[in-house]
Amino acid sequence: MRRAEELRDAVEAHLRSLTFAPELGQLEEALRYSLESGGKRIRPVLCLAVVEAAGGDVEHGVPAASALELVHTFSLVHDDLPSMDDDAERRGRPSAHVAFGEGVALLAGDALLGEAIRLALTYDDPGIARELVDATLGMIGGQYRDITDDDGDLAELHRLKTGRLFASSVGIGLRLSGVAVPDQAPWRAFGAEIGLLFQIVDDILDGDGLASRLPADEVKRLANTAADRARDRLEVVSGDTRVLRELVDAVTFRTG
């Protein structure tokens, strides 16, 4: 059984080896720059950990896992644009629009989404691309709420902006492993909990969202109960869930 670190290495290697549509020309540089930002690759690792726990073929799942990372990167590139969050830095480096200009960053984001779908469509089963596109649309709905609805429902915003891609990381892993739909419920419930946990910890680290609305103790309590619920969900999953538990710990105790 591969540990989370090994799954992450498999994703990193695949992302580095990706060939993009040749017609993108030099735009490819902006895609690679944005993908090489050294994130934790939590979504693709989660997907592959589900595949492994459910007895699927991890190698077969790597392109779909990378597609999840491409969608996530697309969302970051567009989120960082001046008309959105206007972030000049992303993980200690200039964000894409600072490094390449706004127009190029816009197109790089578009191309990352296109390449994500293209990767998902390398499978015979179109359901993988369907799950990815549905999650992407949910995530875009979350971004829309984020920029337009200051006093809105934070839980719903999180469920969409962060949760939908986490949920589909689990959902795509299940589909890759051939887990029957009636058996998917506890896995999917786990996906919802780890997505929520990730977002609460994110708010703590960034000092915004929940962390700006509630006392620090209360937010930490919310994180711990989300982590407990995620672990509880794994109790009723049939499979070797050691790596998934490792991921819950990694998300709970992450520092950036």
Next chain:
Amino acid sequence: MRRAEELRDAVEAHLRSLTFAPELGQLEEALRYSLESGGKRIRPVLCLAVVEAAGGDVEHGVPAASALELVHTFSLVHDDLPSMDDDAERRGRPSAHVAFGEGVALLAGDALLGEAIRLALTYDDPGIARELVDATLGMIGGQYRDITDDDGDLAELHRLKTGRLFASSVGIGLRLSGVAVPDQAPWRAFGAEIGLLFQIVDDILDGDGLASRLPADEVKRLANTAADRARDRLEVVSGDTRVLRELVDAVTFRTG
């Protein structure tokens, strides 16, 4: 046999009846606004005219044809943004970023691309979505050249930015109709010619591109020879190509 006008009516009716992902919330308004701009729907009509000429089921093809229009609209919404062409108007109305703000227009473009793929994925055959995504990536490569490469190869820019979506309008029509790959060559050659013709006429109408580099007579001559070549390609296609000829005339003599 349905005339181009009837095919366009079928597309308009389908576009109006589209249901978008509910999670988009109010962002849907910006998608509908951008789709209701009253364009000629030349790409979806071309796709359906190919289906009709090749003996396929036009009704079955309507969602795929609409998906082509969604991709085209996505490209217009992003092209109009201040960081790209910075166009405040689109067909006599405020462009999306003027009407809704830059951030919302950005997300509306993203969502239009997502919804286009979702529509293409309603078919059992994932090849329809693959053809659409490949064309989208080619088009993005053309947009990239357009904003970065002032003295570049105009023919290549046109082939990508305009031509790829025209070519896939024909390609998707062929796939919907079950035309065997060995029989597709003349159809696809026709698609390349009508795409080129469309772009030359566009340059004449806008007074840019070819029209800014060559004398007016020369550009008109190029348009007429492209139209002649498009008609020639149809001579060797087996099918009732009357509506496709009608489209060549409509593109040649269009006035806006």
